[in-house]
Amino acid sequence: MKPFTYFLLLIHLPLPFDLFGVRPNIIFLFADDIRAEAIFEIEGDEVSTPNLDRLGRQGIRFTNAYSMGALSAPVCQASRAMVLTGRGVFEQEHRGMRIPERMTTLPEALRASGYQTFISGKWHNDSDSLYRSFQRGGTIIGNPKPHQWEFSARNFETRKGFQYQGIHSTDLIVNEAIEFMDASPKEDPFFIYLAFSAAHWPWEAPWRWMSQYDPKDMDLTDSFRGRHPFNNGELGSNGSTTEVKYIPFPRDPAKVKEIMAAHYAMISHMDDAIGRLMEALQKRSLLQNTIVVFSADNGLGLGQHGLLGKQNIYECGVRVPLLMAGPGVSGKQTSEALVYLYDIYPTLCDLVEVETPESVTGKSLKPVIDGGQQSVRDSLLIVYKNYMRGFRMGPWKLHQYHVRGDRNELLFNVEDDPIENRNLADDERYASVMRNLKQVMQKRMKELGDGVILDAPDWGVEEIPEHPIELEYWKKLEGKTQG
Ligand SMILES: [Ca+2]
Numbered sequence: 001m002k003p004f005t006y007f008l009l010l011i012h013l014p015l016p017f018d019l020f021g022v023r024p025n026i027i028f029l030f031a032d033d034i035r036a037e038a039i040f041e042i043e044g045d046e047v048s049t050p051n052l053d054r055l056g057r058q059g060i061r062f063t064n065a066y067s068m069g070a071l072s073a074p075v076c077q078a079s080r081a082m083v084l085t086g087r088g089v090f091e092q093e094h095r096g097m098r099i100p101e102r103m104t105t106l107p108e109a110l111r112a113s114g115y116q117t118f119i120s121g122k123w124h125n126d127s128d129s130l131y132r133s134f135q136r137g138g139t140i141i142g143n144p145k146p147h148q149w150e151f152s153a154r155n156f157e158t159r160k161g162f163q164y165q166g167i168h169s170t171d172l173i174v175n176e177a178i179e180f181m182d183a184s185p186k187e188d189p190f191f192i193y194l195a196f197s198a199a200h201w202p203w204e205a206p207w208r209w210m211s212q213y214d215p216k217d218m219d220l221t222d223s224f225r226g227r228h229p230f231n232n233g234e235l236g237s238n239g240s241t242t243e244v245k246y247i248p249f250p251r252d253p254a255k256v257k258e259i260m261a262a263h264y265a266m267i268s269h270m271d272d273a274i275g276r277l278m279e280a281l282q283k284r285s286l287l288q289n290t291i292v293v294f295s296a297d298n299g300l301g302l303g304q305h306g307l308l309g310k311q312n313i314y315e316c317g318v319r320v321p322l323l324m325a326g327p328g329v330s331g332k333q334t335s336e337a338l339v340y341l342y343d344i345y346p347t348l349c350d351l352v353e354v355e356t357p358e359s360v361t362g363k364s365l366k367p368v369i370d371g372g373q374q375s376v377r378d379s380l381l382i383v384y385k386n387y388m389r390g391f392r393m394g395p396w397k398l399h400q401y402h403v404r405g406d407r408n409e410l411l412f413n414v415e416d417d418p419i420e421n422r423n424l425a426d427d428e429r430y431a432s433v434m435r436n437l438k439q440v441m442q443k444r445m446k447e448l449g450d451g452v453i454l455d456a457p458d459w460g461v462e463e464i465p466e467h468p469i470e471l472e473y474w475k476k477l478e479g480k481t482q483g
Contacts, residue, residue, distance in 0.1 A: 030193065
């Protein structure tokens with residue numbers, strides 16, 4: 001064979017990185033509190049995200065990506081632990097607060113395979129796992145309070161806490177990532193984990209973006225309600241357990257629109273910063289050899305079903321944007337495969353040919369990315385404390401609620417009705433669908449380590465106390481969490 005033909009053959013075959021050169025870099029952009037339909041242009045409402053749209057077109061978008069939920073009110077902590085460990089919510093310790101050494105984190109696995117690992121932004125888990133995972137880091141942020149440009153933080157390198165005052169947290173962490181790219185040794189691939197504070201409360205962005213969104217122009221979805229039809233266990237005395245408790249029942253549409261406008265401005269500002277990061281990659285000729293992942297830890301209810309926040313199992317709370325682009329991920333793809341956030345870990349390992357650690361139980365999406373498979377699982381279980389269980393299979397989503405003896409169930413066809421606006425649970429035509437779903441759901445629950453027995457009078461489990469009592473309870477038990 002002529003050397004040239006041989007070369008042509010080689011470039012069409014996947015190359016073992018160990019033998020033929022450096023593995024691709026990875027940038028993991030992890031946003032906070034962004035529901036799927038706020039980002040993806042096809043489903044999208046009024047949020048402008050040109051850079052994320054472009055990335056989505058270059059790679060693959062997973063339109064059925066979910067956080068599995070949480071067994072405690074700070075749902076982000078469980079979600080981040082799942083992403084970092086590649087394990088489900090029932091396979092965490094301390095509800096994700098602490099990541100024990102026996103669970104190898106994604107950055108830890110990459111680091112062991114020669115990656116330079118870097119973090120900037122939010123870390124809601126323990127300190128030991130943070131330093132096990134990353135060699136380098138910038139500003140570690142808890143929740144920016146009182147402002148996105150003024151908050152207490154920790155310097156990763158000195159390990160010291162300090163009072164940050166400066167540019168918006170979004171610009172800060174993107175700048176730190178660019179500085180890291182310039183300082184990192186060129187012979188090694190890098191893994192950059194950028195955990196945005198956007199678009200979590202406080203909802204603040206520079207005026208250029210705030211001025212683009214007039215609260216009066218915001219469209220409330222058809223699923224907007226003044227209050228939730230029944231107690232889901234997390235409504236609290238004034239209607240919310242979260243930072244948005246200042247909009248009591250019945251929700252005031254004008255107030256919800258104010259939050260929407262600021263939240264969307266924050267997303268557009270983050271998109272602009274991501275654009276800057278992509279430009280920086282291009283200028284350094286790194287774009288072709290970098291896998292970019294974008295996702296969010298959970299969604300955010302903004303008046304849907306009368307709910308605010310993310311302590312729920314509706315699509316607005318648990319379905320998140322997920323896109324991947326770069327080497328090994330060909331463009332213009334959309335996948336409807338049912339995906340958990342904790343599948344990202346084994347997927348990235350497969351894409352860069354790093355062996356997935358045994359502690360990982362997520363499923364690699366590489367067969368879907370390569371086009372050989374349509375899906376990696378037949379159904380998804382979604383969890384919130386011991387009050388709520390959701391089950392997605394085919395076009396169906398079944399909700400089960402148990403709050404101190406009160407039971408409720410809802411059924412939606414989320415393919416026809418993605419905002420879960422038409423409850424079919426009381427329609428006799430769907431009685432057998434519901435029975436079947438519930439049966440499979442119970443089976444999958446057992447497989448996933450869920451102790452709930454749906455037919456038992458008390459679900460066969462103890463009630464997990466309501467937030468914020470619960471937070472105090474866990475703090476006392478475990479010591480203070482970091483961030
Ligand atoms: Ca969050």
